[in-house]
Amino acid sequence: MTIDLALVIDLVGVFFFAVSGSLLAARKGFDLVGSLLLGSMVGLGGGVIRDIILNVGPPAAFTNPVYLVPPLLAAGVVYFLVGGVERVSRLVLAFDAGGLALFCVTGTLKALDTGMNAIAALVLGVTTAVGGGILRDVTANRVPRVFDPQDLYAIPAFFGAGITVLLWHHGWLNLITGTIAAVVVFVLRLLALRFHWHAPLAARSWARPRFTRG
Amino acid sequence: MTIDLALVIDLVGVFFFAVSGSLLAARKGFDLVGSLLLGSMVGLGGGVIRDIILNVGPPAAFTNPVYLVPPLLAAGVVYFLVGGVERVSRLVLAFDAGGLALFCVTGTLKALDTGMNAIAALVLGVTTAVGGGILRDVTANRVPRVFDPQDLYAIPAFFGAGITVLLWHHGWLNLITGTIAAVVVFVLRLLALRFHWHAPLAARSWARPRFTRG
Amino acid sequence: MTIDLALVIDLVGVFFFAVSGSLLAARKGFDLVGSLLLGSMVGLGGGVIRDIILNVGPPAAFTNPVYLVPPLLAAGVVYFLVGGVERVSRLVLAFDAGGLALFCVTGTLKALDTGMNAIAALVLGVTTAVGGGILRDVTANRVPRVFDPQDLYAIPAFFGAGITVLLWHHGWLNLITGTIAAVVVFVLRLLALRFHWHAPLAARSWARPRFTRG
Numbered sequence: 289m290t291i292d293l294a295l296v297i298d299l300v301g302v303f304f305f306a307v308s309g310s311l312l313a314a315r316k317g318f319d320l321v322g323s324l325l326l327g328s329m330v331g332l333g334g335g336v337i338r339d340i341i342l343n344v345g346p347p348a349a350f351t352n353p354v355y356l357v358p359p360l361l362a363a364g365v366v367y368f369l370v371g372g373v374e375r376v377s378r379l380v381l382a383f384d385a386g387g388l389a390l391f392c393v394t395g396t397l398k399a400l401d402t403g404m405n406a407i408a409a410l411v412l413g414v415t416t417a418v419g420g421g422i423l424r425d426v427t428a429n430r431v432p433r434v435f436d437p438q439d440l441y442a443i444p445a446f447f448g449a450g451i452t453v454l455l456w457h458h459g460w461l462n463l464i465t466g467t468i469a470a471v472v473v474f475v476l477r478l479l480a481l482r483f484h485w486h487a488p489l490a491a492r493s494w495a496r497p498r499f500t501r502g
Numbered sequence: 503m504t505i506d507l508a509l510v511i512d513l514v515g516v517f518f519f520a521v522s523g524s525l526l527a528a529r530k531g532f533d534l535v536g537s538l539l540l541g542s543m544v545g546l547g548g549g550v551i552r553d554i555i556l557n558v559g560p561p562a563a564f565t566n567p568v569y570l571v572p573p574l575l576a577a578g579v580v581y582f583l584v585g586g587v588e589r590v591s592r593l594v595l596a597f598d599a600g601g602l603a604l605f606c607v608t609g610t611l612k613a614l615d616t617g618m619n620a621i622a623a624l625v626l627g628v629t630t631a632v633g634g635g636i637l638r639d640v641t642a643n644r645v646p647r648v649f650d651p652q653d654l655y656a657i658p659a660f661f662g663a664g665i666t667v668l669l670w671h672h673g674w675l676n677l678i679t680g681t682i683a684a685v686v687v688f689v690l691r692l693l694a695l696r697f698h699w700h701a702p703l704a705a706r707s708w709a710r711p712r713f714t715r716g
Numbered sequence: 717m718t719i720d721l722a723l724v725i726d727l728v729g730v731f732f733f734a735v736s737g738s739l740l741a742a743r744k745g746f747d748l749v750g751s752l753l754l755g756s757m758v759g760l761g762g763g764v765i766r767d768i769i770l771n772v773g774p775p776a777a778f779t780n781p782v783y784l785v786p787p788l789l790a791a792g793v794v795y796f797l798v799g800g801v802e803r804v805s806r807l808v809l810a811f812d813a814g815g816l817a818l819f820c821v822t823g824t825l826k827a828l829d830t831g832m833n834a835i836a837a838l839v840l841g842v843t844t845a846v847g848g849g850i851l852r853d854v855t856a857n858r859v860p861r862v863f864d865p866q867d868l869y870a871i872p873a874f875f876g877a878g879i880t881v882l883l884w885h886h887g888w889l890n891l892i893t894g895t896i897a898a899v900v901v902f903v904l905r906l907l908a909l910r911f912h913w914h915a916p917l918a919a920r921s922w923a924r925p926r927f928t929r930g
């Protein structure tokens with residue numbers, strides 16, 4: 289049951305992140321192969337990093353071919369359905385938020401199932417959630433979204449990973465509660481984007497600079 | 503025998519990729535130490551990623567000191583023999599193509615020898631082949647070559663990994679057939695560069711943009 | 717005893733690198749969460765890469781929560797104490813030098829304790845020392861410091877890793893000699909910065925170009 293929960297949510301999360309990667313590939317002028325590669329990298333990267341850190345054998349993304357389906361689907365959807373450039377940046381953010389929301393839950397769950405302690409599971413869940421997006425942005429040669437000071441990115445992921453740890457420790461984690469946790473994270477992230485919620489800057493006394501990305 | 507094949511082709515592949523890294527270091531104005539580091543990173547990076555994913559103990563690049571010889575040779579060759587800047591970009595591409603061709607064969611073979619299924623071995627072979635170059639370009643702060651839509655990069659690697667899986671499953675893989683597979687990939691890559699063969703763009707309806715790199 | 721030495725020096729090294737990451741985050745205009753993430757990435761990244769390559773189970777940075785203390789401290793120190801932008805670039809270099817000095821000793825020691833041969837331990841010590849800084853600079857979208865040809869970066873780390881291997885093989889490695897080795901590396905690095913010591917360029921016959929970073 290727990291495994292099914294992980295696999296179902298995980299594949300949906302891979303799809304969301306893969307769409308964000310394929311959309312970015314389109315915006316950057318990459319070709320269909322680049323779209324598939326960048327989508328795979330962001331969709332599967334966070335989970336691969338998680339599995340490598342957990343050190344429990346080859347990552348599921350490589351041993352289980354079903355993980356290749358979401359990136360293929362994503363590249364196809366973007367190829368056939370994306371019409372104009374104007375809404376793409378916003379779509380990247382929306383699908384990225386979906387991946388973030390699902391991966392902070394599944395990443396934490398996978399770490400807990402492997403026997404990691406609560407703090408390690410929390411940190412690893414956040415790593416899974418933000419890892420793929422960092423890979424995507426670094427590869428596309430721009431400053432990762434997680435560092436944009438105009439809104440909140442990692443804090444919703446921390447929140448979702450924390451909820452997952454709590455639910456798991458009380459035995460309340462199942463497909464429904466896990467999905468609710470992910471939806472809460474997704475909504476938090478979209479609200480942060482919409483209303484420009486932001487955290488204090490890294491140095492207290494500095495003026496908020498104009499943040500630019502590649 | 504299989505192991506010897508892997509080691510021989512692997513070391514030649516490391517040398518080719520390492521030359522591409524040291525040449526890029528020269529073009530970027532790095533020093534001799536940076537040339538050795540960037541050459542090592544691209545030459546050994548793909549294999550280290552492969553071995554970490556296969557989870558079969560410390561990567562060969564670290565446990566077997568012979569793997570350090572090709573990057574040292576490459577840095578030396580570039581230091582003494584590279585005369586002018588004009589042909590370096592083309593040389594980077596040629597040596598990169600050699601590394602790509604050999605690594606898609608050896609990466610796939612290593613994965614098959616470790617017991618991975620055919621699809622996983624194919625994906626891991628391509629990862630090995632393109633991984634080092636992505637590390638090189640990301641580190642040198644430019645968009646990885648694999649995303650350049652003007653020619654084909656990953657498709658020849660997919661092709662080579664596929665041939666290797668087929669040869670291996672029929673028991674026909676040896677030093678000769680493996681080398682032939684690598685040569686075919688190398689020639690495909692050079693033809694794609696020469697004649698600007700390219701794949702469709704990531705979004706069907708968009709115009710082909712001007713692709714720029716760092 | 718050896719383990720205590722490793723942990724003590726390791727945590728101080730994590731703190732130094734984390735401060736360099738949080739300072740860079742401040743200079744780049746990231747927020748407090750970005751400061752914590754970038755500090756964690758540079759502070760813990762080198763050790764995580766080392767532990768993944770050694771393949772000895774989940775990295776200590778994830779299983780032992782004490783490793784999260786230095787990045788939290790570093791983000792706090794930078795938040796409250798950094799006043800103006802003018803001296804930050806120099807502070808990044810100084811703290812980076814401290815992390816480099818300590819990690820080339822602890823990285824080598826950890827590899828030797830795990831049974832790696834002398835050459836592998838040397839290479840892995842240097843990888844640990846330069847890995848975090850490469851992650852930091854690549855993530856912040858600039859060419860890694862290790863490739864700056866105006867001074868020496870990797871050579872002091874090679875030197876420190878070499879001394880550590882020698883001390884260990886003669887049974888002379890302890891808290892005092894290890895600290896002395898790190899101090900020597902730190903001083904070498906600062907002298908190289910101050911007096912612009914540099915290595916030959918990657919290609920012998922080229923003029924030294926103007927090196928620019930992001």
